[in-house]
Amino acid sequence: MKKISFKLGILFFVLIIGMETILFLSLYVSLVNDRIEEEMNQLLARGNSHRDVLETNYDRPTIEHVVMMESKAETDVVITDQDGNILYFSNNIFQTARKVTKSRTREIPHHGIVLQKNWENDSHISTVSPIHINHKVKGYVYMFQNTASLHTMIFKLKHHFLITGIFSLLLTIIAILFLSKVITKPLIRMKEATEKLSKGDFSVRLQVNGSDELSQLGKTIQTLANDLEYLKKGRKEFLASISHELRTPLTYVKGYADIARRPDIEEKEREKYVSIIYEEAEHIQKLVKDLFQLAQLDENTFQIDKETVNVCSFMSKIYEKMLPAFQIKKIRLIHHCDTDLEINIDLKRFEQVMLNLLDNALKHSEEGTTVLFEVIQEEKHTKIIISDEGIGIPKEDLPYIFDRLYRVDKSRSRTGGGTGLGLAIVKEIIEAHRGTITAESVLGKGTRMIITLVTS
Ligand SMILES: Nc1ncnc2c1ncn2[C@@H]1O[C@H](COP(=O)(O)OP(=O)(O)OP(=O)(O)O)[C@@H](O)[C@H]1O
Ligand SMILES: [Mg+2]
Numbered sequence: 001m002k003k004i005s006f007k008l009g010i011l012f013f014v015l016i017i018g019m020e021t022i023l024f025l026s027l028y029v030s031l032v033n034d035r036i037e038e039e040m041n042q043l044l045a046r047g048n049s050h051r052d053v054l055e056t057n058y059d060r061p062t063i064e065h066v067v068m069m070e071s072k073a074e075t076d077v078v079i080t081d082q083d084g085n086i087l088y089f090s091n092n093i094f095q096t097a098r099k100v101t102k103s104r105t106r107e108i109p110h111h112g113i114v115l116q117k118n119w120e121n122d123s124h125i126s127t128v129s130p131i132h133i134n135h136k137v138k139g140y141v142y143m144f145q146n147t148a149s150l151h152t153m154i155f156k157l158k159h160h161f162l163i164t165g166i167f168s169l170l171l172t173i174i175a176i177l178f179l180s181k182v183i184t185k186p187l188i189r190m191k192e193a194t195e196k197l198s199k200g201d202f203s204v205r206l207q208v209n210g211s212d213e214l215s216q217l218g219k220t221i222q223t224l225a226n227d228l229e230y231l232k233k234g235r236k237e238f239l240a241s242i243s244h245e246l247r248t249p250l251t252y253v254k255g256y257a258d259i260a261r262r263p264d265i266e267e268k269e270r271e272k273y274v275s276i277i278y279e280e281a282e283h284i285q286k287l288v289k290d291l292f293q294l295a296q297l298d299e300n301t302f303q304i305d306k307e308t309v310n311v312c313s314f315m316s317k318i319y320e321k322m323l324p325a326f327q328i329k330k331i332r333l334i335h336h337c338d339t340d341l342e343i344n345i346d347l348k349r350f351e352q353v354m355l356n357l358l359d360n361a362l363k364h365s366e367e368g369t370t371v372l373f374e375v376i377q378e379e380k381h382t383k384i385i386i387s388d389e390g391i392g393i394p395k396e397d398l399p400y401i402f403d404r405l406y407r408v409d410k411s412r413s414r415t416g417g418g419t420g421l422g423l424a425i426v427k428e429i430i431e432a433h434r435g436t437i438t439a440e441s442v443l444g445k446g447t448r449m450i451i452t453l454v455t456s
Contacts (some may be wrong), residue, residue: 005184012176020168028161032154039150040114043075044127047143048112050077051129054141058133063088066141074149078142093144096124101142108140119147186214190221197221202229241405245287245419249280256280283419290421294404297428304346304432311375311382312337314347318354318373322362330367333358336374343382343453349429356422357386357449363418364447365390377455384451393441401439402427 050066063079070077070090078089078097089097100115112129119125124144131138186208193204204225208218259265260273319335326333354373361371369389376383393401397408407420430437430451441447 003184004187005180008183009176009180012180013172016172016176017169020165020172024161024165028157031157035153035157036119036150039145040117040125040127043125043143043145044112044114044129046075047077047127047129047141050143051112051131051141054079054131054139055133058131058138074145076144076146078144080140080142082137082139084140087139093124096144097142100126100144101140115142119150123147125150183214186218190218193221193225197225197228202226202232238404242291245405246284249284249287252280253277253284287419287421290419290425294421294425294428297425297432304349304429306344306433307347308342308344309347311341311343312339314343314345314350315354315373315375318351318358321351322355322358325359325362326371329362329365331362331365332370334370334372336372339375339377341375341377341382341455343455345433345453346429350433353426353429353451354384354386356426360422360449361386361388361390361447364388364392369446380455382453382455384453385448387446387448389446392443392445392447393439394443398439398441402437 050070053066054062067077067079067088067090076090076093076097078093078101079087080101081087084101086094086097086101108128108130110130110132112127114125114127116122116124116126124146126145127143129141129143131141189206193206196202196204202225204222206218206222206225208215208222256273256277260270260277315335315337319333323333358371358373365371365388371386371388373384373386376385393408397406400406401408402423404424405420406423407418427437430453433453435451435453437449437451439447439449
């Protein structure tokens, strides 16, 4: 397995070195060309200035003076007549000069021209400036410069470039090593974190600061780890509560059965105990049924069979079903529905939702109060609201009532047969319909359950 830091490093290296090479090369070429051109211009300027002197004083002493000046300099001068015959020259330039002075063919402008440019292969570079006296060409001033000095200069330049190149190569390597470590370090930490997660260890702590994509990924992994840890804890707690929930009624069943089988107790008492056993068994049955249903709802493959129904006729059916129970407890049940809206729901499961919520309202309301359920159609949503005037839910319990096995008053709802699974099932079913349910409650005043379904 190749490390990501290695891959990144190589990629950066190739890119940066490529860029540096192009930059260095172009810089080098333009520098060399500039320097050579400057040398040639200087040579031509020198020739022109000799020519200017000779144009004002074209006599032997002046010519000799010019030649003498050049014999001390790095450059050389050759002076010819108008036909190219060499009259004077400085140093041992004669051989080279003869070739050059003979090969001239075209007219030369007064400001002179560069004759030999090929500094790389020729032994000299040279220029020529014509001497005009009374508008006639009197002769030519040739200037020569040995290319050896140019080669030395270029060699020095190359040397400088080489040193700078090596230096920047080293710097590049160091920078890349550092950068690829800095960039890949959080990635490696995230990899380790996800490995830990996959092994079931959710105690992952990723330090993330910043807001770039990598930090966001880190934060997402952290959230995932937290969620998983929370789920693991939740599952453990849930299992603990289930076994507790089952143990309590089973203890009753066992205890009362033990008493009931004694031969010395009265028949009436035995009947009492047997009916308690029956009630507890019923409770266990309901608990197991609810748990089984929740387990089914939990499965991701869980399917709901939706049908299109008229919301109001659905509500009146629920009303008919619940009315007797409310009448027995002398609680008024009102339903209000004023729309011809059709909704797409799983009839059986949605009926279960409504019965659960109305049953809760009924269980927690006193005689003489009213329970109202209504349908409100909004632009994009349909709301079903169930409100009661019952005992209400304490503020601190409100966030948990949809949790499994959560009951506000444990002892009270146990006698009412509650398992604390009703609202958890309700929530699962509504969410399977892509809806939401929320609860609002004021202690002592009443509770409102609000189901919101998306209709468009
Ligand atoms: N309308 C309400 N008024 C007051 N308290 C409520 C109301 N609805 C729910 N609760 C509280 O929320 C808790 C959880 O409700 P949930 O329906 O999940 O369980 P349950 O009614 O106790 O049991 P089950 O529905 O399985 O018979 C209840 O125990 C009760 O304390
Ligand atoms: Mg309930």
